Amino acid sequence: xxxxxxxxxxxxxxxxxxxxxxxxxxxxxxxxxQMGMPILLIREIAKYKQQLDYRYLSLLWDWSTNRVLxxxxxxxxxxxxxxxxxxxxxxxxxxxxxxxxxLILVVVITQSxxxxxxxxxxxxxxxxxxxxxxxxxxxxxxxxxxxxxxFSIELKVVDFLxxxxxxSIVAFVLLRGVANNRITxxxxxxLRRGVDFKFEEVIEKNIKSSKIFS
Numbered sequence: 175x176x177x178x179x180x181x182x183x184x185x186x187x188x189x190x191x192x193x194x195x196x197x198x199x200x201x202x203x204x205x206x207x208q209m210g211m212p213i214l215l216i217r218e219i220a221k222y223k224q225q226l227d228y229r230y231l232s233l234l235w236d237w238s239t240n241r242v243l244x245x246x247x248x249x250x251x252x253x254x255x256x257x258x259x260x261x262x263x264x265x266x267x268x269x270x271x272x273x274x275x276x277l278i279l280v281v282v283i284t285q286s287x288x289x290x291x292x293x294x295x296x297x298x299x300x301x302x303x304x305x306x307x308x309x310x311x312x313x314x315x316x317x318x319x320x321x322x323x324x325f326s327i328e329l330k331v332v333d334f335l336x337x338x339x340x341x342s343i344v345a346f347v348l349l350r351g352v353a354n355n356r357i358t359x360x361x362x363x364x365l366r367r368g369v370d371f372k373f374e375e376v377i378e379k380n381i382k383s384s385k386i387f388s
Contacts, residue, residue, distance in 0.1 A: 180319070189334070204280055213291075215238055247281070275339050279335070285346055304348075305345040318337060
């Protein structure tokens with residue numbers, strides 16, 4: 175909300191309307207590209223963790239990442255032309271760079287949603303929202319204020335979208351780093367005992383007392 179107020183105040187009504195339009199379309203497209211994966215991940219990762227079935231948890235973790243990545247890349251390559259035609263029809267004066275940045279943003283938002291869902295499945299809800307919902311807006315606001323007020327640069331729509339996309343990438347990298355850090359102990363346990371390893375009660379106690387559940 176604060177981010178929208180800042181951008182609306184600095185950009186003006188016309189530029190803010192175009193910025194909002196691009197962000198809205200990008201978020202709508204990501205819903206289809208996610209293919210319901212976030213909800214599936216939250217449910218299944220929580221289930222496999224509860225059952226101590228870390229082999230399938232790890233497989234689901236990697237499978238979901240690859241599946242969504244392929245879908246987003248195909249969207250970027252195949253549908254970019256079609257989206258460009260539609261966007262040009264809606265707004266003939268649109269900057270092609272705006273379209274290109276919005277396509278990158280779609281890929282980043284989709285991947286971030288997947289990483290966020292993985293952390294929620296591990297019951298790390300608070301940690302999952304920090305990069306995208308807290309750190310990213312703060313960095314975007316600071317960047318906009320520095321460029322517009324301190325350097326007195328007149329920011330255009332493409333500038334706002336570029337800043338938004340860059341810090342969305344930063345948020346995604348943070349989410350991916352945290353998620354990989356949290357799944358690594360599970361994968362190490364699988365490699366240590368093999369893929370057919372079954373956790374006995376003694377192993378379960380050791381796991382619960384380790385850093386995995388901290």
